[in-house]
Amino acid sequence: MAINCDRIFVEGTSEKIILSKLGFNEDNVMVKFGKEEVIKEFKKSLSSSMPISKKGNVCFVIDGDEEGYKGVSGRLKKDIEALDYSPPYIKTCKDNLCYVLVVIGDKNNDFSCIETILLEKLKIDEKINDLIHRVLEYEQQNVSHLSMCDRDKIRFYLSIFLLSGEPTMLYLSKRFTEELFRIVGEDVLRNIISYFIEIK
Numbered sequence: 001m002a003i004n005c006d007r008i009f010v011e012g013t014s015e016k017i018i019l020s021k022l023g024f025n026e027d028n029v030m031v032k033f034g035k036e037e038v039i040k041e042f043k044k045s046l047s048s049s050m051p052i053s054k055k056g057n058v059c060f061v062i063d064g065d066e067e068g069y070k071g072v073s074g075r076l077k078k079d080i081e082a083l084d085y086s087p088p089y090i091k092t093c094k095d096n097l098c099y100v101l102v103v104i105g106d107k108n109n110d111f112s113c114i115e116t117i118l119l120e121k122l123k124i125d126e127k128i129n130d131l132i133h134r135v136l137e138y139e140q141q142n143v144s145h146l147s148m149c150d151r152d153k154i155r156f157y158l159s160i161f162l163l164s165g166e167p168t169m170l171y172l173s174k175r176f177t178e179e180l181f182r183i184v185g186e187d188v189l190r191n192i193i194s195y196f197i198e199i200k
Contacts, residue, residue, distance in 0.1 A: 003089060003100055004198045006056035009038050011063065013173040014180075021181060022190055022199050035062045038101075039072075045099045046080060046092060055096030059197060064088075064105030066149040068112035072103050087111060088196060104196050113149035114192075115156040121188050128162045 008029045010016055020026040032038045042060040064072065069087045076083060076090060084091045088111045090101040105111035124132075132155050139154060140146050146154075161169060164179040181189065190199060 002194055002196055002198045003059065003102065004057055005059035005100070005102075007058045008197070009041050009058075009060045011035050011038055011061070014177055015061065017174055017177040018180070018189065018193070021177065021186070022193060024199075035065065038062050039076075042099060042101050043076075043079065057098045057100050059100045059102050061102045061104060061197070063114045064103045064111040065113055066147045068105060068110030069103045070110055072101070076101075102196050104193075107195070113152050115152045116149070117192055118184060119152055119156050119159070121184050122156075122159050122163070124159055124163070128159060131162065132158050 006028065008019065008024065009032050010019070010029060011032065011034055013031055016026060016029045016031050019029050032041055038060050039062065045058065045060075062072070067075075073085050073090055077085075080092075082092060088103045088105070088107070090103070092099055103111045105114050106116045109116065135158060136146070136151055136154060143150075160176070160179055160183060163183050166175060166179055169175040169179050193199060
């Protein structure tokens with residue numbers, strides 16, 4: 001069941017724009033610029049000794065990437081003991097305030113790599129597929145190891161770019177999310193996100 005979030009920390013600007021387009025108050029969505037920064041903020045919140053007067057859920061949303069839920073939870077178990085592990089959530093509560101790390105990704109593959117789910121929703125023709133395949137082959141020659149998640153990320157972002165024909169989406173997060181909503185569809189994105197966090 002999806003969790004209700006009163007405040008949300010996310011990896012990047014695109015995630016903030018996506019959530020605000022889906023109805024979240026953007027004042028309650030904070031950008032931390034990277035998965036590791038979101039995890040650091042989660043740990044910092046847990047170690048805070050400040051008295052708590054607020055109640056509700058503070059969510060820290062990350063992409064499972066290659067390591068998935070098991071990898072993220074395994075890392076945290078080494079540092080922090082008193083956490084409730086219930087995929088895709090890692091949670092602890094202090095009085096009436098809960099801190100919840102939400103690992104978003106493919107639920108059929110340990111919540112790894114959100115792009116894998118999004119790729120399935122795209123209609124990519126043979127020409128674009130061939131071009132992406134050649135880019136992946138080129139990348140494979142220049143990078144010692146490309147994981148499946150790396151490959152899906154490259155395929156997904158290149159697909160959105162090629163399907164949109166809009167060069168500004170390469171450097172403007174807002175433009176990218178507009179094209180993402182247009183190509184993938186708001187209902188599809190809403191269904192994916194609402195599996196993890198409640199959309200009001």
